[in-house]
Amino acid sequence: MVARDKPGTPAMAATPPEAWELRLYVAGQTPRSLAAIANLKTFCEEHLAGRYNIEVIDLVENPRLARDHQILAIPTLVRKLPPPVRKVIGDLSNSERVLVGLDLVPRDRRR
Amino acid sequence: MTLTPRTGWADEKRGCTVAKRKPPQRRPVPDPLTKCPTGVRGLDEVTLGGLPQGRPTLVCGGAGCGKTLLGMEFLVRGAEMAEPGVFMAFEESAAELTANVASLGWDLRTLQKQGKLVIEVVRVDPAETEVSGEYDLEGLFLRLGLAIDQVGAKRVVLDALEELFAGFSDHGVLRAELWRLFRWLKDRGVTAIITAEQGDGALTRHGLEEYVSDCVIFLDHRVARQVATRRLRVVKYRGSLHGTNEFPFLIDEHGITVLPVTTVQLGGHVASMERVSTGNDELDDMFGGKGYFRGSSVLVSGSSGSGKTSLAAYFADATCRRQEKCLYFAFEESESQIVRNMLSIGLNLGQWTARGLLRFHTSRPAAHGLEEHLAMVYKVVAEEQPSAVVIDPITSFLAVGSVEEYKAMITRLLDLLRSRQITSLSTSLASTGAVSVEVSETGISSIIDSWLMVRSLELAGERNRSLYILKSRGMAHSNQVREFLISEKGIRLVEPYVGEGGVLTGSARLQQEARDRAAGLLARQELETETLGLERKREALEARIAAMRAEFDAEAIEVADTIKRGTQRAVRATGERKDMATSRGISGE
Numbered sequence: 114m115v116a117r118d119k120p121g122t123p124a125m126a127a128t129p130p131e132a133w134e135l136r137l138y139v140a141g142q143t144p145r146s147l148a149a150i151a152n153l154k155t156f157c158e159e160h161l162a163g164r165y166n167i168e169v170i171d172l173v174e175n176p177r178l179a180r181d182h183q184i185l186a187i188p189t190l191v192r193k194l195p196p197p198v199r200k201v202i203g204d205l206s207n208s209e210r211v212l213v214g215l216d217l218v219p220r221d222r223r224r
Numbered sequence: 225m226t227l228t229p230r231t232g233w234a235d236e237k238r239g240c241t242v243a244k245r246k247p248p249q250r251r252p253v254p255d256p257l258t259k260c261p262t263g264v265r266g267l268d269e270v271t272l273g274g275l276p277q278g279r280p281t282l283v284c285g286g287a288g289c290g291k292t293l294l295g296m297e298f299l300v301r302g303a304e305m306a307e308p309g310v311f312m313a314f315e316e317s318a319a320e321l322t323a324n325v326a327s328l329g330w331d332l333r334t335l336q337k338q339g340k341l342v343i344e345v346v347r348v349d350p351a352e353t354e355v356s357g358e359y360d361l362e363g364l365f366l367r368l369g370l371a372i373d374q375v376g377a378k379r380v381v382l383d384a385l386e387e388l389f390a391g392f393s394d395h396g397v398l399r400a401e402l403w404r405l406f407r408w409l410k411d412r413g414v415t416a417i418i419t420a421e422q423g424d425g426a427l428t429r430h431g432l433e434e435y436v437s438d439c440v441i442f443l444d445h446r447v448a449r450q451v452a453t454r455r456l457r458v459v460k461y462r463g464s465l466h467g468t469n470e471f472p473f474l475i476d477e478h479g480i481t482v483l484p485v486t487t488v489q490l491g492g493h494v495a496s497m498e499r500v501s502t503g504n505d506e507l508d509d510m511f512g513g514k515g516y517f518r519g520s521s522v523l524v525s526g527s528s529g530s531g532k533t534s535l536a537a538y539f540a541d542a543t544c545r546r547q548e549k550c551l552y553f554a555f556e557e558s559e560s561q562i563v564r565n566m567l568s569i570g571l572n573l574g575q576w577t578a579r580g581l582l583r584f585h586t587s588r589p590a591a592h593g594l595e596e597h598l599a600m601v602y603k604v605v606a607e608e609q610p611s612a613v614v615i616d617p618i619t620s621f622l623a624v625g626s627v628e629e630y631k632a633m634i635t636r637l638l639d640l641l642r643s644r645q646i647t648s649l650s651t652s653l654a655s656t657g658a659v660s661v662e663v664s665e666t667g668i669s670s671i672i673d674s675w676l677m678v679r680s681l682e683l684a685g686e687r688n689r690s691l692y693i694l695k696s697r698g699m700a701h702s703n704q705v706r707e708f709l710i711s712e713k714g715i716r717l718v719e720p721y722v723g724e725g726g727v728l729t730g731s732a733r734l735q736q737e738a739r740d741r742a743a744g745l746l747a748r749q750e751l752e753t754e755t756l757g758l759e760r761k762r763e764a765l766e767a768r769i770a771a772m773r774a775e776f777d778a779e780a781i782e783v784a785d786t787i788k789r790g791t792q793r794a795v796r797a798t799g800e801r802k803d804m805a806t807s808r809g810i811s812g813e
Contacts, residue, residue, distance in 0.1 A: 140362040152357075176366040183347045186392070187362035203357035214354025 133157075133165040134194035140187045141173040145204050149188040152205035159208075160217055192216070257463045260379075260415040263301025264294065266482030270467045271458060275439055280409050280416040282436040284428045285443030290454060290475055291419040293328075294443065295381035296321070297479045298417055300330045302379040303340035309379035310342045310371040310414075314387035318343040328479050342371040348391035355394065361401040365408060372412060380409065380416040386430050406435050427459065438462050444470070453593035456482050472595030474603065483599045495519070495698075500546075500612070500647055503538030506717035510693055510702035515542075516674050517698065518611075519645040521638045523618075523668070525652035526678030531689055531710050532651035533557070535676065536614045537566045537573060538715060539649045543612040544576035551610040552584045553601065555620040559584035570714045583608055589620040594633045597621060601637060605646065613641055618650035634668050673697045678708060681729055688730035691717060707733065 137153055139146035150169060157165045172179045172187070182191070192199040192215050201214035212218050259273035268274045275281045275298075283291050292315075299309035313321060321343060322332040335341035344367055372380065385402075392398050409416045418436060423429035433440055440459040445452060455470040473482040499514035508515045516522050522539075524532045536552075543550040554562060562584070563573045576582035585604055592600065605613065615637075622630050641648040669675065675694040680687045689708040693701045706717040707729045721728035721736045728736050 138363070140366060145358060145360075149357075172363060172366050176370040179363045179367045180344065180370065183349075184363040185346065185348070185361055185367075185388075186353075186359045188359060189363070199354075201354045201356050203355050203359045206357035208356075210354055210356035214356060 131164055132194055133161050133192070134168070135165060136168045136170060136191045136193055138170050138172055138179070138182070138184045138187065138189045138191070141171065146171075146188060148206065149190075149204040152208070152211075153190065156205060156208050156211055160212070190214070259464070260307075261305070262298050263305060264297050264480050264482065265478075266471070266473065267456075267480070270456070270471055270482055271439075271461060272465055272467075275415055275417070276461070276464070277415055278410065278413040279438040280406050280418055280436050281439040281441060282418050282420060282428070282433055283441045283443065284420045284422055284433070286422045286445060289422075289443040289445040290473070290480065291443055292316070292321075292383050293325070293475060294441075294480055295383055295417045295419055296325055296330070297328075299341060299379055299381055300325075300332075300335070300479075303335050303338075307378040308340045308342075308375035309381065310344060310368065310375070310377045311381045311383065312344045312346060312368060312371070313383050314346050314348060315384040316345075318345050328477060330479075339375050342375055342377065344368070344371045346387075348387045353391065359397065361388075361392075361398075361405075364401075365405070369412075372414060378414060380414045382416065382418045384421070385418050386420050386428065386432060389430050402432070402435050433459075443473075453595045455595070472593075472599050474596060474599045476603075481599065481603050483595075483602050496645060501542040502535075503540075503542035504535075504715055504717070506706070507535075507538075507691075507715075510704070510706065510717070511674070511696060512700045514699075516647060516649075516696075518647050519642055520647060520673035520697075521642060521671060522647070522649040522674045522676070523652055523672040524649065524676045524678060525654055527654050527680055530678040530680050531691075531708060531715070532653070532678060533562065533616055534566070534569060534571075534710055534715055535678070536616050536649055536651055537562065537571055539612070540582060540614050541571055541573060541576070543647075544579075544581040547581065548611040549580075549608060550576070550582050550612045550614065551604065551608050552582060552614045552616070554584060554586045554616050555589050556617060558586055568712060569710055570712055583610070589623045592624075594621060594625040594629055597624070598633055598637055602640060605641070605644065610646060612647045612649070615648065615650040617653045619653045631668055635671050638668075638671050669695075674701075683729065684732050686730050690720065690729060 135153070135157070137149060139149060153167060157167065170178055172184065178184070186202040188202070188204060190201040190205060190211070192201075199215055201211055203210075205211050258277035259271070259275065260277040261268050261274040262271075283294055285291055296311065299311055302309045311321070316324070318332075325332060332341060332343065336343065346364070346367070368380070371377065388398060388402075389395065418432065420428035420430070420432045422442075423431075427433045427440065427442065439461045442457045442459050444455040444457070446455065447453075454473050454475065456473045457470045458466040458468065471482050473480055496518040498518040499511075499516065500518050501515040502508050502511065524535050526532050540550045540552055552559075552562070557565075559577070563577070566573050573582060577584065585600075587597075587600070589597075601613075601615075618634060621633060624630075625633065638648060638650075672695075674696040677692055677694050679690050679692075681690055689710070690705050691708040692705040693703070705720060707720045709716040709718055718733075721733040
């Protein structure tokens with residue numbers, strides 16, 4: 114199952130829109146999976162509003178992708194773009210760790 | 225939805241039903257443990273049947289001890305027995321694994337294509353991962369499940385599972401997931417091998433042995449006297465008997481061979497009454513005319529150059545002559561050297577090697593450790609199934625280990641051969657030709673059935689070989705010391721000269737024999753003279769008798785003549801008287 118959540122209007126029109134491709138791997142509709150999806154959405158709206166794209170992959174439906182993408186921990190969040198690839202594991206309940214994991218902290222500072 | 229693991233109570237419940245069915249028995253007897261024959265040579269003998277079926281087994285040991293290889297062989301042998309397998313590699317890539325075992329003749333690519341094997345490579349990358357909140361390792365389960373379903377795997381190997389500890393800092397989560405993993409493996413009913421690195425003072429670095437309670441195997445790669453030996457030990461095997469000793473194992477071009485040699489028991493074999501020739505008639509005579517017992521252990525000891533190898537070669541030749549297979553382990557000379565040297569004493573061993581009856585196995589003593597030598601002998605003997613084995617010389621093993629290790633090894637080696645009814649002839653090199661030989665070999669003398677001593681005797685400026693039987697169990701044998709001659713015609717055993725000067729051999733014997741011959745000649749001549757004299761006397765007597773007879777004859781003729789003349793005279797006188805009367809007329813009457 115692939116779900117795409119398109120953001121609404123870009124919040125910051127001044128900065129050049131940098132596309133964020135995020136992929137979240139879950140396994141079935143477990144509470145932890147659902148929590149991770151919700152946490153990710155909240156996080157993106159807060160920090161990446163208007164320039165993110167989330168792809169949720171359910172490995173129970175498509176376990177082959179766990180092999181192809183070398184996924185062990187569930188849930189795993191992967192930043193595909195911008196490079197380099199970054200990974201965060203867990204239900205993303207700690208947004209500070211997500212900031213660090215996605216390399217967003219220095220970017221905020223620059224801004 | 226996470227997979228809720230079923231608990232492993234099913235087995236115990238089954239055990240309870242068995243108990244109910246048999247009320248008088250107080251203790252419930254669980255189903256006998258089913259075992260999964262690994263197919264790894266020797267391992268099934270050590271574990272008395274294989275690994276616990278449908279359960280995980282931990283294989284641990286230091287770096288380079290052969291864990292990965294054992295796991296891989298388990299799968300390759302499984303594939304041969306129609307049991308597909310999954311190899312989950314946490315350390316190496318599929319290409320590396322394939323290349324590493326290609327030298328053992330295992331074609332992993334083909335096995336994968338045939339659907340008998342899946343190699344699942346798991347990369348654990350600690351650097352790029354940040355943790356936010358709770359997680360589990362469901363991805364690992366999904367991947368393993370997928371791989372198992374892909375080929376219908378019965379066997380699973382998790383190679384270096386502990387690598388996970390490097391990738392996930394939250395060990396609490398990890399340990400919970402490992403518990404879940406091992407239960408999950410049991411529920412799937414796969415027979416699994418989990419490899420783990422040896423830890424300090426523990427079997428594994430992260431205590432994996434706590435999770436795997438059914439069977440733990442420890443591999444060791446030890447270096448002693450610059451010689452490395454691999455050993456395997458079954459640390460525990462719940463619910464099953466198993467060999468508890470350390471068993472040496474080999475990794476060669478066919479994979480792993482574990483050697484359950486210490487399990488060889490005395491008395492497990494029948495002592496044969498059959499006799500086999502020593503290769504030399506005169507030597508056979510010394511052994512009651514028949515030679516060695518089949519399946520016995522023969523030792524030929526002596527100093528260097530005393531002809532041990534020649535005796536060994538004769539024995540090998542005799543074996544091949546009976547169209548039986550002989551295996552010749554040479555630790556000092558090469559095959560061509562031995563064949564050439566034996567040709568010089570009239571023994572053509574080349575014909576037997578050409579026909580495949582004689583197989584040489586040459587190696588340097590220092591090439592392996594004692595255990596590996598033993599392992600090698602065990603393996604070659606199992607492959608070749610010979611009826612006789614020559615070990616030349618057995619004492620070369622002394623260079624590799626201590627005297628105690630040497631004795632233990634020789635005992636096991638000879639026991640092994642004896643249990644298989646293989647006649648063995650070992651040569652033993654005494655350091656000097658001195659008397660101490662018998663003393664230095666007392667350690668192994670108890671396992672030797674027939675013991676030949678070859679000695680060099682130095683006398684009158686020359687060395688001569690002598691041979692005698694020190695012992696030979698269960699048969700009448702000669703107690704004589706024989707002179708042992710080696711010439712281009714072969715070996716000969718000659719009665720030495722025994723006289724006032726002791727036992728004489730070589731030139732001294734020849735001299736003495738010449739003297740004896742001279743004395744004999746003289747005596748014969750005297751006798752002849754006597755005979756001649758008697759003959760002459762007889763002739764003289766005969767002559768005299770003849771002469772006297774002639775004299776008598778002459779006399780007799782004379783007497784007869786006289787008688788005849790007398791008679792004639794008387795007749796004539798009567799006639800004259802009548803004539804006178806007639807002429808006178810009647811006047812007279």
